[in-house]
Amino acid sequence: MKLTRLTILSIGLFLGLTAVAFFVFQHVLPNIEETRNYRENAQALRAEINKSGMAKQRVEDAVTLIGEKADEWNAIMARHSLPGSLAAGGIDLAVNEYQLTVDARRFRNSVQSQLNRQLKYGGVQVIGPEIPMPTDDAASVLASYFNYSSFGFPAVLYNLGQVTVTGTFDQIMTHVRGWSNMPNFLAVADGLQISGTSPNMTGTYNLTIVGFIQSERVFPPIGGGGGAAPAATGATTPGGPPAGVNVPGVPPGQVPGRGGVGRDEEE
């Protein structure tokens, strides 16, 4: 059978169009699409690069802000944190946990004295709350009384409940405002109620005080003593010397970990 010219031309045209279609659909269009994606990507990248100044500014702002907050915090802590020694009204936590049970009671009495002094601020009369006594359990005193496990750092927190004061209106107002000035502690007096007939007024409020302890170091738990402190302090290395037994570097008859400056000074 002979093919006509038209048929031959049609076949040629068909094959040519097939080839064109192959290149267009297989390569050209995907390439164009991909190119467009890359260009959009480049545009987005340029937008990011244009934010370079902003990013640097953010870092500078962050550093500035952190610096300001650090200064602010240091200023607060300079007045409202507990010193790292008993003699100065705070406590040294760099003593072994058995010594800490002893020091904690002295510390508690010191805190009570400081609280009593503050409670009389403004000239009011008070039936004062009492600071709770620390536990004598060496294994848990650091974690429980000094909140080392729950806060992750040593601090005392006393929810002292309701405090009742009597005096004139001005005296009570001065007294409540005065909690902001309590040395060594951050205190918050909440829910103030005033009643009575002037000038014999009665004020009641709830008192909470927090003492951040400036402790350069905390003595780790003495081997196998307790459960809470190791996890809390992060002293993950197991073992350690038994209390006062064969501690290298400690002469016989001396107790390890009694290096507290405040306690020494006190003694």
Place this chain on the structure above:
Amino acid sequence: MKLNLLPKTISQAKAARAAIVFSIILFALLTGGGVMAMIWSQDQLQKAKDVVADLKPKADQVVANARIAETKMTENASLFRNVALANAMLDHNRKYPELYTSLLPYIPAYYRLQSMNASPAGPGQSQVTLVGVLKSFQQYADLTLVLRRIPDVMSVSRAGFQPLETYVPGLSAEDQIAMPIRPGEGRVPLDPIDRLNYYIAQAQEPGGFVGTGGFGTEDMTTPRGAMPEWSVVTMTLVINRDLQTPDPGATLGSPSGSVGTALGTPGGAGGGAGGAAGGRGGPMGLGGPAAGGPPAGIGFGGAAGGPPPGALGRGGPTGPPAGVGGPPAGAIPGGVGGGR
């Protein structure tokens, strides 16, 4: 005259050959065009890729810079929380005195206060309850209006007034005049003699304030109540003042950056830094005035083990890493197990 004596098939074969050649040329042209288009598109794609490859490191650097800010803020979240908590605690002690002192100028003289208390009623709003005594129903009405003049007061409600003022009763068969009487009292008789007896029956031994509302007692510390014919009135004010109390326990025990339950709105971290340090609560951040808090890994004899968690170390000496320093005097030396 020329005659084409060649058979028809010869001219057809020639024409078919030409058509084939033309078809091949057409196919080649179309294929060549397709190839050219492909090459062009690949070239464009490669250029776009090169541009992206050139820009990406720069953009990555910018993003990395931006992340530095976020990282710094996140690392110091506890610092922001601590500062916010401390400031909230210190500020809160002034809030109640300031509130009560600001209310006093708006308390009229005829309303003698017996007690004041306030409690937070939500973010930025508080409820103040005033209990006091006043005499007349007119004062009771005036007091509500007076208290509404206090700035930031949203609402004032009142309760407790006991009306003792006389009123005119309706006529009855026995009483055709209806003289004014007090609530709870019987009608005044019309007959003069009966009326005299009525008033005689009403008479009481004069006592004044003695024994009423704590008046007349020697103990000056006992609060005085309502005077005769006065009422104890409770006024409740909803006022736009923030009395929400910081909760140190919940705040310090919470993860860094979170907000204590009683704290209310957290303080923002500020600006474009990403707000990583949102709220309050959290452990001691900075090293305080003396030094850092406890190091993460505590070693025997390791001197000041660096800054406390979340600390910058500003204001305090930065010690060697835990376990590196020599033993302080009197401490257990760090030799156990190679410096724990």
